[in-house]
Amino acid sequence: MAVPAVMIGSFSGIILGLLAxxxxxxxxxxxxxxxxxxxxxxxxLLAIVFVALLGPSLQTTVIALGLVGIPGYxxxxxxxxLSTREMLYVEAARTMGLGDGRILLRHILPNLTSPLVVLITLRLGTVILAGGALSFIGLGAQPPTSEWGALLASGRDSMDRAWWVAFFPGMAITASVMGFNLLGDGLRDLLAPEMAQDHRTHAGADEDECGS
Structure with a gap:
């Protein structure tokens, strides 16, 4: 569920962002x-509205979560x-007569790969959590389709008799979201060290402010 939703959001957001x-x-x-x-x-809330309009199912959940993620990308x-288009190598490409499509795909988009990879990785965990929440309230995957949120909802009434029915889907959601978040943090440190440094600087400033 997470992968196609992220593909929908990232592809649409990247195309619109490049053009704008x-x-x-x-x-x-x-x-x-x-x-x-x-x-x-x-x-x-926006995803709930989309699913309510299209009808609850795994496919509509994927579409809704994909559409919700477009603005971030x-x-x-x-x-x-906006910053890359003013670089000298982009101006040189224009002077050589290269078309806009080739400049966007060959000279601008590759320079945005590192932050995009980090964002996509982090977004995978967010989509898993949001998709599980939608399925938990009955707006996601419908029986007999297996989905962690739906399995968690089906096992909540039997916690006193069969706790494992709800426990393991919940742990699967927790482990997946945590894993993708840790992976995203690691990729940010590896691929975009300036982003990680800014993040640590802001975090330290927030801690100092709270302490003062």
């Missing part, structure tokens, strides 16, 4: 306002494209 950041102007203004309004709504790619 490269061409700017009216296109950028329209897409950015739409994404800002999108981000103003709670992601899980869009903002990262747009901001990266």
């Amino acid at each position: 950041g490269y061409y700017r102007g009216t296109l950028d203004q329209i897409l950015s306002r739409i994404m800002d309004a999108w981000l103003a709504l709670p992601g899980l 869009y903002r990262m790619v747009r901001n990266g494209t």
Whole structure:
């Protein structure tokens, strides 16, 4: 469930972010306002609305979670494209007569790979947790489809007699989300050390502020 949902969100967000950041102007203004309004709504609530409109199933849950994730990818790619498009090698590519599509795919997108890999990895854990929550309340995968959230919901009434029915799906969700978060942190330190340094700096400043 997590992989196709992340693919839907990342592909759409990357394409829209590249176009908005490269061409700017009216296109950028329209897409950015739409994404800002999108981000103003709670992601899980928006997913619930999508699933309620399309009907509860595993497929609609994947689509809903994918759509909810688009703004995050869009903002990262747009901001990266805005700064990268002014680099000398991009200007040189334009001078050589290369088309916009080739510049975007061969010169701009590869420079955004590291932060995108980190974001996608972290997003996998978020999607697993959100998908499990939707299935737990009956808006995700429907029986007889096996899904951790649905299994957790089916076992909550038998905790006093058969605790393992709910325990192991819950542990699977916990281990998967924690694993992807740790993987994302590790990839951030490896692929984007400046992001990790900024994160540690902000965390230290927050701790100092709290201590003071």
